[in-house]
Amino acid sequence: MSRHILDARNLLCPMPVIRTQDRVKALNTGDILEVQCTDPGALNDIPAWCRVHGHEVVATNEDAGGVVVILRVTTSTPT
Amino acid sequence: MTTNAQNQAKAVALISGGLDSMLAARVVKDQGVHVEGLNFFTGFCVEGHTHAIRNHDRKRPKRNNALWVAEQLGIKLHIIDVIEEYKDVVINPRHGYGANLNPCLDCKSFMVGKARQWMQAHGFDFIVTGEVVGQRPMSQRRETFPVVQRESGAGDLLLRPLCAKLQSPTAAERNGWVDRQSLYDFSGRSRKPQMALAAALGIEDYAQPAGGCCFLTDTTYSRKLNDLWQSRGQKTYELDDIMLLKVGRHIRPRPHFKLIIARDAGETNYLQGYRHRFSHLTMTSHNGPLTLIEGDLNESEMALAARIAARFGQGRDANRVTFDAVLGRGDPVPLCIQPLPSSEIPAQWYV
Numbered sequence: 001m002s003r004h005i006l007d008a009r010n011l012l013c014p015m016p017v018i019r020t021q022d023r024v025k026a027l028n029t030g031d032i033l034e035v036q037c038t039d040p041g042a043l044n045d046i047p048a049w050c051r052v053h054g055h056e057v058v059a060t061n062e063d064a065g066g067v068v069v070i071l072r073v074t075t076s077t078p079t
Numbered sequence: 080m081t082t083n084a085q086n087q088a089k090a091v092a093l094i095s096g097g098l099d100s101m102l103a104a105r106v107v108k109d110q111g112v113h114v115e116g117l118n119f120f121t122g123f124c125v126e127g128h129t130h131a132i133r134n135h136d137r138k139r140p141k142r143n144n145a146l147w148v149a150e151q152l153g154i155k156l157h158i159i160d161v162i163e164e165y166k167d168v169v170i171n172p173r174h175g176y177g178a179n180l181n182p183c184l185d186c187k188s189f190m191v192g193k194a195r196q197w198m199q200a201h202g203f204d205f206i207v208t209g210e211v212v213g214q215r216p217m218s219q220r221r222e223t224f225p226v227v228q229r230e231s232g233a234g235d236l237l238l239r240p241l242c243a244k245l246q247s248p249t250a251a252e253r254n255g256w257v258d259r260q261s262l263y264d265f266s267g268r269s270r271k272p273q274m275a276l277a278a279a280l281g282i283e284d285y286a287q288p289a290g291g292c293c294f295l296t297d298t299t300y301s302r303k304l305n306d307l308w309q310s311r312g313q314k315t316y317e318l319d320d321i322m323l324l325k326v327g328r329h330i331r332p333r334p335h336f337k338l339i340i341a342r343d344a345g346e347t348n349y350l351q352g353y354r355h356r357f358s359h360l361t362m363t364s365h366n367g368p369l370t371l372i373e374g375d376l377n378e379s380e381m382a383l384a385a386r387i388a389a390r391f392g393q394g395r396d397a398n399r400v401t402f403d404a405v406l407g408r409g410d411p412v413p414l415c416i417q418p419l420p421s422s423e424i425p426a427q428w429y430v
Contacts (some may be wrong), residue, residue: 010352012322014143018160031233041143048146052155079115079155079201 018065020021038066088256092207096144099209100283106240116156118145121165121296144286179301183218191231213267329430336374364401367392389418
């Protein structure tokens with residue numbers, strides 16, 4: 001299990017979701033991914049993407065600097 | 080094609096975030112088919128970007144409707160970046176454009192074709208769309224349905240559950256993956272059958288009852304894109320180009336440069352991210368929007384640009400308005416001008 005950071009700042013929805021989706025494909029079960037964004041829509045969209053794919057949202061945070069979503073990759077049937 | 084005698088059939092559904100594709104996927108899923116969704120990001124999608132940029136849109140729920148639909152249906156959604164491949168669809172549509180720069184028929188064939196590739200790569204059996212015959216004047220007509228099937232390569236692996244009873248049986252019906260009798264015979268532009276089906280299925284919340292998800296169907300946006308192509312002398316674009324067409328007032332006082340003037344604080348904030356790549360004007364004497372200038376201009380033209388930009392700040396009626404003006408990659412230089420009277424900004428300058 002390892003921790004990774006994805007810089008999705010200055011990207012607008014749905015690009016942060018697409019980048020997250022592509023990054024998660026390359027990770028292993030249990031890995032942690034911290035996604036850094038500036039589009040406030042990512043605060044809803046990335047957790048929604050996690051829910052439909054069965055990944056765990058560990059934490060979310062929004063402040064003046066942007067949005068951070070931390071997720072844990074779970075064993076999801078790959079397609 | 081996979082053997083489904085013992086296995087659950089698998090369908091990939093095109094999910095736009097609107098009602099029709101939601102219903103189509105739901106109808107097939109309710110028949111026991113494993114459904115996963117595909118959503119394509121072309122760069123022209125109305126969803127998301129605009130909501131994130133403009134002030135008034137910040138009051139709306141910031142949700143991606145395709146993801147929201149997938150969550151309501153309990154299916155996976157794969158969002159695919161097709162920005163580069165989609166350029167050829169927009170620039171060279173085989174079947175031409177609709178009322179604006181919308182290449183709807185080519186677009187549908189392209190997306191179903193991408194879905195076919197995805198289906199084959201992932202061992203799925205058929206494709207589902209929310210198309211309704213007669214719903215759209217360009218892409219959803221009885222005559223164009225076979226065109227989409229042929230040009231996408233999907234053939235009869237494409238199922239349109241909402242109007243399937245008006246079509247010849249497809250592979251999904253013939254192979255017993257779905258029950259044709261439980262599909263529908265919707266046609267025409269009325270939304271009532273879809274709304275009635277939504278109600279029957281207990282679906283109360285859904286977005287954009289009828290299209291409106293693509294900027295290329297928008298007259299103003301299409302005019303801006305045409306202006307971009309004409310000013311460059313060629314039909315090309317990058318993602319940033321088409322993003323900037325969604326933002327601000329666009330005013331072209333001379334053929335070789337154009338102003339992009341933010342309409343609110345949200346747009347000013349968004350344009351800030353681009354200012355290092357453009358000549359730009361920041362109003363310093365009054366509250367006012369950030370203005371980017373696309374194209375090469377000289378100092379006298381910069382003064383004209385500033386006089387125009389001053390019309391859109393709180394100093395529009397002042398004798399003097401001051402800007403920090405950045406020409407090209409130069410340093411900010413104070414620029415004091417008199418705002419141009421509105422009567423001296425011809426309507427044809429507005430793109």
